[in-house]
Amino acid sequence: MLTSAAEASTSNTPQLFIYAIVIFCTAFFLLRAWMNYGSYKRSILPYVYDNYLIDYYWHLTVRQNVSSSGKLKSLLGFHRIVYSNISNREGEIVNRLMVVIHPKGIVVVSHLDPLGELHGSNDGSWYVKRTSNEGTKNFKIDNPVTHLREYDKHIKPLIDNRDTDKIIAIAPASDISHVHCSIPVVHYDEITDLIAKSDCGYGLNEQEIEEIYAKLGGKK
Numbered sequence: 001m002l003t004s005a006a007e008a009s010t011s012n013t014p015q016l017f018i019y020a021i022v023i024f025c026t027a028f029f030l031l032r033a034w035m036n037y038g039s040y041k042r043s044i045l046p047y048v049y050d051n052y053l054i055d056y057y058w059h060l061t062v063r064q065n066v067s068s069s070g071k072l073k074s075l076l077g078f079h080r081i082v083y084s085n086i087s088n089r090e091g092e093i094v095n096r097l098m099v100v101i102h103p104k105g106i107v108v109v110s111h112l113d114p115l116g117e118l119h120g121s122n123d124g125s126w127y128v129k130r131t132s133n134e135g136t137k138n139f140k141i142d143n144p145v146t147h148l149r150e151y152d153k154h155i156k157p158l159i160d161n162r163d164t165d166k167i168i169a170i171a172p173a174s175d176i177s178h179v180h181c182s183i184p185v186v187h188y189d190e191i192t193d194l195i196a197k198s199d200c201g202y203g204l205n206e207q208e209i210e211e212i213y214a215k216l217g218g219k220k
Contacts (some may be wrong), residue, residue: 044098044111044169047188048072048081065219075196076102078206080213086147094142097151099216101209105200108151108163109191110144112173119178120145126179144168145181158215165198169190 023192040052049056050070059066067080079102086095118142120126128139148166153165168185170176179185188196204212 034046035167042113042171044096044109044188044191047191048098052189058066067213067218071192072100072102072128072167072195076104076190078103078209080209080218082213082218084151084215084217086142086151088142095147097146099149100195100198101204101212101216102195102198103209105198105202105204106159106162106212107167107195107198108148108164109167109169109195110148111169111191112141114139114141114174115171117175117178118170120181121179122181128174145183148183159212162202163200165200167194 002050019048036057037052040046040056045056046052048069048071049066055070056066069081072081078108079100082099082101084099085093086097087140088094096111098111100109114128116128116130116139118126121138121166122143122145124141124143125140128138128141131138148168152164152166156162166183168179168181168183169188169191170185172187172189174187176185176187184194
């Protein structure tokens with residue numbers, strides 16, 4: 001039986017339409033990924049996830065859940081991650097928190113990206129010293145130690161009064177040699193090693209990890 005060119009063209013139309021949709025969706029996904037890569041690269045996230053496109057962005061946009069990472073899974077096994085922001089009365093974000101729940105406990109990480117020379121201690125405000133052609137200026141910022149203490153007090157009833165490990169992580173471009181406090185202060189590139197060594201003195205099974213994750217606001 002002979003098939004005309006017009007009939008062949010008509011039979012291929014649905015298939016071509018599907019191909020066009022796939023190409024458009026893929027291009028749109030990659031474009032959005034490229035547009036968001038800058039903010040990702042400047043954050044703590046590249047040090048937590050194996051790679052941007054699959055381990056992070058795919059899970060963020062398609063699954064809408066970045067509660068685990070390939071990198072931490074290889075170090076900790078089963079785990080969950082919860083992200084929170086702390087804002088002031090004006091609605092400005094003054095601190096970002098990352099909570100990692102894993103088989104040996106709970107780690108609360110305050111991560112900041114101040115550019116300059118950071119000064120601070122357990123009490124009082126911290127400040128960032130920046131030097132440029134126009135001179136030296138100091139910028140006051142909230143004390144992350146205070147925020148970690150307040151957050152720990154807030155979540156205690158939710159985690160059955162368990163202890164947590166606390167870490168302050170700072171962007172690599174900042175000088176942290178002038179910070180002296182009781183909580184470890186490290187650069188982003190040291191964070192996964194510290195989390196991997198964390199041991200709060202108690203164990204958590206997968207069900208307990210999931211329960212704490214949900215109580216702290218984690219997405220299902």
